[in-house]
Amino acid sequence: MAEAHSLELLVQALRKLPGVGVKSAQRMAFHLLQHDRQGALQLATALQHACKHVGHCLLCHTFTEEEICPTCRDPRRDRSLLCVLENPADQAALERTGAYKGLYFVLMGKLSPLDGVGPKEIGMHKLLERVDTLVDGVREVREVILATNFTAEGETTSHVISQALKARGVQVTRLARGVPVGSELEYVDLGTIAHALVDRR
Amino acid sequence: MAEAHSLELLVQALRKLPGVGVKSAQRMAFHLLQHDRQGALQLATALQHACKHVGHCLLCHTFTEEEICPTCRDPRRDRSLLCVLENPADQAALERTGAYKGLYFVLMGKLSPLDGVGPKEIGMHKLLERVDTLVDGVREVREVILATNFTAEGETTSHVISQALKARGVQVTRLARGVPVGSELEYVDLGTIAHALVDRR
Numbered sequence: 001m002a003e004a005h006s007l008e009l010l011v012q013a014l015r016k017l018p019g020v021g022v023k024s025a026q027r028m029a030f031h032l033l034q035h036d037r038q039g040a041l042q043l044a045t046a047l048q049h050a051c052k053h054v055g056h057c058l059l060c061h062t063f064t065e066e067e068i069c070p071t072c073r074d075p076r077r078d079r080s081l082l083c084v085l086e087n088p089a090d091q092a093a094l095e096r097t098g099a100y101k102g103l104y105f106v107l108m109g110k111l112s113p114l115d116g117v118g119p120k121e122i123g124m125h126k127l128l129e130r131v132d133t134l135v136d137g138v139r140e141v142r143e144v145i146l147a148t149n150f151t152a153e154g155e156t157t158s159h160v161i162s163q164a165l166k167a168r169g170v171q172v173t174r175l176a177r178g179v180p181v182g183s184e185l186e187y188v189d190l191g192t193i194a195h196a197l198v199d200r201r
Numbered sequence: 202m203a204e205a206h207s208l209e210l211l212v213q214a215l216r217k218l219p220g221v222g223v224k225s226a227q228r229m230a231f232h233l234l235q236h237d238r239q240g241a242l243q244l245a246t247a248l249q250h251a252c253k254h255v256g257h258c259l260l261c262h263t264f265t266e267e268e269i270c271p272t273c274r275d276p277r278r279d280r281s282l283l284c285v286l287e288n289p290a291d292q293a294a295l296e297r298t299g300a301y302k303g304l305y306f307v308l309m310g311k312l313s314p315l316d317g318v319g320p321k322e323i324g325m326h327k328l329l330e331r332v333d334t335l336v337d338g339v340r341e342v343r344e345v346i347l348a349t350n351f352t353a354e355g356e357t358t359s360h361v362i363s364q365a366l367k368a369r370g371v372q373v374t375r376l377a378r379g380v381p382v383g384s385e386l387e388y389v390d391l392g393t394i395a396h397a398l399v400d401r402r
């Protein structure tokens with residue numbers, strides 16, 4: 001298909017999207033060219049604009065277009081609480097609950113030595129620096145809430161961070177594990193029930 | 202999220218891709234911004250380039266960057282055979298078999314009255330014009346092979362085209378329905394077996 005060069009390049013470029021294989025990429029390319037060229041051009045502009053303007057917040061590491069993200073700048077947030085998460089999507093989920101009024105630190109990943117992601121890649125040193133920041137001679141952050149995902153890698157990440165923070169004498173907590181709201185015990189997996197039993201209150 | 206404006210716009214733009222919902226779009230945006238900004242910019246360029254350069258072949262309607270696509274220009278192809286398909290992906294599949302040496306007509310869709318896709322939208326008049334083209338006083342196209350998909354809409358499309366062509370006295374055939382190569386009868390659906398029985402040879 002040397003002839004359909006632009007089309008071929010478009011299909012290849014669409015495959016860079018996570019979860020998109022050859023067939024999906026072809027379907028996307030055909031759909032855009034046949035039914036939504038305007039959408040395709042909008043997508044192109046949005047990609048260029050985002051790549052140019054979106055950076056990381058100097059404090060919490062999340063995506064933002066400014067030096068410091070609006071959440072970190074917000075004077076109404078409780079600066080003594082710091083919630084550590086894997087990515088901005090998790091942060092958005094926590095924000096939607098409306099139950100958290102502290103600040104965040106977004107790792108932008110999780111420890112995964114096999115993929116070459118170590119403590120440096122998830123910004124461990126920045127997190128420790130942040131926790132060690134003194135205001136009027138005392139630590140501003142009093143409690144770090146670990147909210148990495150409850151997967152093997154998320155748990156490992158949480159464990160490693162927790163060890164480093166405890167060595168510094170910082171209070172570290174982890175999101176509660178337990179039975180999801182609205183679920184019936186009969187259908188909840190055994191590991192979750194066992195954890196809920198141990199962590200009963 | 203008025204603050205993360207470019208990011209929000211990117212997520213919205215990614216949702217224009219078929220089969221991509223909010224969650225997938227977010228995941229794609231985060232992935233591109235975090236791990237593959239070069240890929241994102243390549244995708245932007247590929248989209249713009251394809252929108253600018255890819256058009257439709259004047260003869261067969263498929264995507265091409267030229268007036269007439271290379272397949273239609275190829276002097277080695279049998280011009281008396283015309284295969285009618287729904288889209289370029291189907292055409293690519295048929296080409297990969299290496300079993301067809303005639304020309305194509307790509308409908309770029311299928312009849313779907315509820316979605317406002319009628320005979321005009323699938324280029325019915327162009328197909329009839331094409332079939333009626335005379336070379337030295339006789340029809341160049343001797344046989345039209347209907348290769349629309351074997352779905353309800355594909356079958357309807359095939360039926361409508363077939364009626365119009367038969368009224369003009371053109372030979373019309375349809376891809377054979379039957380048991381897929383490599384499959385065991387036990388696991389083939391009953392409709393397929395029934396068709397294979399009726400169409401036995």
